[in-house]
Amino acid sequence: MLFFNSRFRKNLTSRRLFVLLGFFVAFSGMIPVDANTSLMDEKRRVARVQATYLTHLIKFTNWEQPDLPGKSESAKIIMLGEDKNGFVESFRFLASQSNMKIDGRDLEIIHLKQKLNSEAKLKLSQKPQVIFFLAESNFIVSDIKKLSPKSLMIGNGRDFVVEFDGDISFTNSKNRIRLIINKKTFSRNSPKLSSSISTLRNVVEIVR
């Protein structure tokens, strides 16, 4: 057998032409297409994967008691910024599905959309355990850190960790979502990320 001297059998029979024609007929109904909305699907998929990562990350984080609310109070997770991709709802859904708690405490998930107004400042000063900067957040990381220095800071993009000294960020490269983690997140006492995550080289890049 040799590929190059073989002869492919008759290929385009009338039946196949009929089939192809049929599919093009089916296609004709689709033109023009709304290609802009296609990216939305990808963004929502990113949001779902990130929300799942966040769920796992919280499970792998340990807080010392002084950094947690009272036993009868809820632990707080604050999301900052506009959310057009369903991240907040995805995370809420995952948290409810997994009955997520932080050290036995129920969760309160707070979404602050736009400005660092008095209400936002109040919420941020109540020692939230996790602060997540959404992709379209206008909040300034340094401002938030001043208000809540003992929160686990999670955001988007490499600069969030490298430039702004955040704890964890998501990056989107090579068609995958990966994590960039600040080295100090493993070494400090609270909030402290489990060192087992640091061994996942394909998942995690540790910097600083």
Add this chain to the structure above:
Amino acid sequence: MKTLAHSFFALFCVFANSLFGQAVGETNSSELSPFEKAELRRLLDLDFLDLSRTPVRGVLGYEQEHWKNPASVHVIRPEDISLNGHVLTVDSFRNVAGMYTTRGVGYDDFVTMRNFSGSATEKFLTMVDGREVLQLMGGTINWTTEDVPLSILDRVEIIRGPGASIWGTNAVSGVVNIVTKHSAQTQGDSVRLIIEDDGTFLGEYVHGGQISDDSFYRVWVRDQEYSEGKLISGMDARDDGYARKAGFRFDKELGSDMDFTFAGGFATRRVDHAMDLSSRLLYPTDPNYALFPNPFLPADGMGGLLPIASNDEFPFIPISVATALSLPGVPPQSKYSTWPAANGLIQPIGIPRIDHYEKMPQDGSHLRAKISGITENELEWSVAGYAEIYDTTLGHIGHSWERREYDLDFRANKPIGDFNHLAFGASYRHMSFDVNEVVTSPWAFPTVDTSIFASTFDLNKSLRTDIPILEYGGSPTKFERIAGFIQHSTDLSDQVVFSFGAKFEDSDLSGSSIQPGVRISYSLDDENIFWGAYSRANRQASLVEQYTEVSYARIWSPADKNATNPLGKEWINTSFSGSSDHDDEKMDAFELGWRTRPSDKLLLELSLYHYSTKDAVFSGPPVYTTSDVKTTGGELTFDYRASNSWHLQGGYSYSKGKKDGVKQDDFPDSMANLSSHYKIRDNLTFIQSLYYTGDRIIPSAYNPIPIDDYLRLDLGFVWQTKDNWEIGFFGRDLLDPDHPENMYNDLDVEPGRVERTFLLSITKKF
């Protein structure tokens, strides 16, 4: 039927056109659709490693998010197997609509997908970690040999409908894709023990460890001991034996975006198998039959003797019957002194039962190496190499072969811009066989080889005692195959994805072929997805079907020897040959599908198909025949989470097939399955499974066996403790003490009893 197919397709095109003509909706919302909620539930079960491998942009083919997949895909997870009280992976196929899973004797499992096989030949492609496991010699799959321990199983994807444009030849009715876990996900030790009340035992042990930060390994062993069951007549099935396996896997990250995997396995199985000899020695009943006239019968008829074939075209009766009737000219026992004595009667036809058991050892080993990665420009690629040695002896037939196979496979896919995705690949295979045949003891008596007599006219030279049942002779034993595929997918909008492609193959076995495929999916809204597909898929005829001469019976010539009848009073061999001219079976397949999630708790899926197959090979005496087969059917499945503690799944499938215009009755028209998992407490689940299978007939040249419809009820409890114990207790087939399901037609004497069993499973991870 051709008109029906065309109408079906035209209807689809018009339907699709009307849908696509609608305004495309905006889905920019913080609200989650039911599909998205279900997808989140799936993601929640993934660990960091799996999440890091989840593509952001939709990947072509069957790897994209399940709910967007324009195909009927059913994914079986390990818990689906353990929670339903299944022992082997193949058992869990009973929970998949469109899959017809049956058991013969204790170690024989048969699987048919979408009504396409009256025989044991598998007409779909099965892969384990990318390695094709179809046995090319007989066209079968040994499900025991290819099974893996449950704790290393990641998932089984069952893709109904042809997928030849990606998977290639033999992906005719569909694809079964078995994927094992990365060894980093099987760290520590795990044990699984299953004991059935009939004595059947399965034990698995898996150990995983870490060599360095970026390299992991696992090793595993498995033992399965079969107890002896019964045949439907009540006779012992002689199906006791064992199957043992061992395997390993090593995974290493070669860089942040490159992985290396090296894995292997060894399997050995020792069982006996029967050869039905009841109608292999024959006496002619037609006085005027051209080749074997019987002068002792009235010239105007068969003397009241009924032919053994149901179609009246095989005018013979077993010699045992002729002897019992003291018919004239029957041979003395000295003429076939090696023939076993009868033991009872075969029901319902009542002829003497004569069988012959021999050993059927099988040993197989394989090695697999794979390097995969992703480049800066998002080209995902993998190169895999496989080497396999498979050694089997079908002692009951006297046929054995050793197969050596080497495969090299390259696959890649890449997003192009924001809306297009390209997948492509190429593969090369080299396969060689060492085939041997021996004459089993019953057949070791002088018999005329008519091909020798035709050339020599010398009776003495023509009398042989070494005619095997299967004779491969000098047929080709080395085969090569080159293949390539390309598939392009484009997001025409958020709602519409269109993909088309083709696989090109050139092989020593079946020449060159192009197998095109086209799929289109349309998301009507957040809750409904429709898809349509056309593809052409080929299946190679097996080596037996192409190259082997089958000596299936010997016929006694009752007349005295004389000048006009030189073969009088001799046994005359009767055989038929496979044909290397057997073209690939070519299937044109049309499919329409609809998947809907009216809520995040309920998933419904409907798929309709029509297959038209040319040159489908059907085996069985007196010849291998090719037929045109048309199959039409559909499947309706659902998945309903009634509450946090109650999960229901089920499906119904209907199909009807026609072979050369005649309705097939070897496949049940209707099948249904329903399983309920109810959590009595967080750690205690009550399981109910119900399976219905319609009636059918096991085809046979002389004794077709009707299989009544049967309803199977399984009940069980699974208790999961906090310290990683899982203990399950199941009662299976509770409505019926036993029922028959299947057998190798024209080879086995009768089906085994699939009996009610009670099963205890214990799993521990530590």
